[in-house]
Amino acid sequence: MSERKVLQKYYPPDFDPSAVRRGRTGGGKQKTVRLMAPFSMRCNTCGEYIYRGKKFNARKETVNNDDYYGIPIFRFYIKCSQCSSEITFKTDPKNSDYAAEHGAQRNFEPWREKEEDKAPPSESDNEEDGEEEEEIDPMKALEKRMEEAQREMEVMDALQDIRTRNARFERVDTSAVLDAIAQNKRPIEASTESAPETHEEDEALVRKYFPKEPTTDASNSENPADEAAPSGQDSSEVPPSAASLLSEATRQQIQSLPPPASVTRPPAKRRRGPNALGIVRKT
Known part of the structure; x- marks a missing residue:
């Protein structure tokens, strides 16, 4: 009977481990x-x-x-x-x-x-599974029938809306629509025609109350009385003053304001000449 659980083994003094042959472990x-x-x-x-x-x-x-x-x-x-x-x-x-x-x-x-x-189920498999579930669970079958009925009602409502819209379009008279469009265009055309007239009136009022100042030029005459009056304004008319254009309340507010205080100027500084320090520089 061989030894078991041997903890120590004897190696002779002339033992050479490189001389020990290893067993072959070929792949085949x-x-x-x-x-x-x-x-x-x-x-x-x-x-x-x-x-x-x-x-x-x-x-x-x-x-x-x-x-x-x-x-x-x-x-x-x-x-x-x-x-x-x-x-x-x-x-x-x-x-x-x-x-x-x-x-x-x-x-x-x-x-x-x-x-x-992992493969996606086919349509036939889905239908078979749905039928089996309905046979097993009657509540699911009832819910499915309710969903189908609700879907049919929604489809019927949509079809009814389309039919009423088509009937309304068929009843519309094209000539009446064209007349309504023409009537809507008339006020717009009238407003565009009256716009130049109102613009000219505004320009005339501006030229009347705010005349341009005469410019001095060498080619003009030396006597200002010889200058012609501005166009659109009579020479006898006097242009209004700035105070007359203000309202009564604004004039009263201006009059109630205190007069401006007099500004005192500081005394002029003495110029610092070459003799400012008391040293007289001979020239």
């Missing part, structure tokens, strides 16, 4: 391992069902020239417990599972079910 060499079936399968030869977790003495090897993003893939060889036919399967790093390769087939593949769940 098969190793015998004890494992359990990773998935439930059915033998293709005899039809025997192999449940998941059944123990086998399997041969393990590394698949040459095949990996998944640098992850090595291993192949396992087992024998059917009924007919002893060879069954092979290998690791599947992509789906984190095992894939049946030869001699048997899987009963179901879980990643395919996930893909089917």
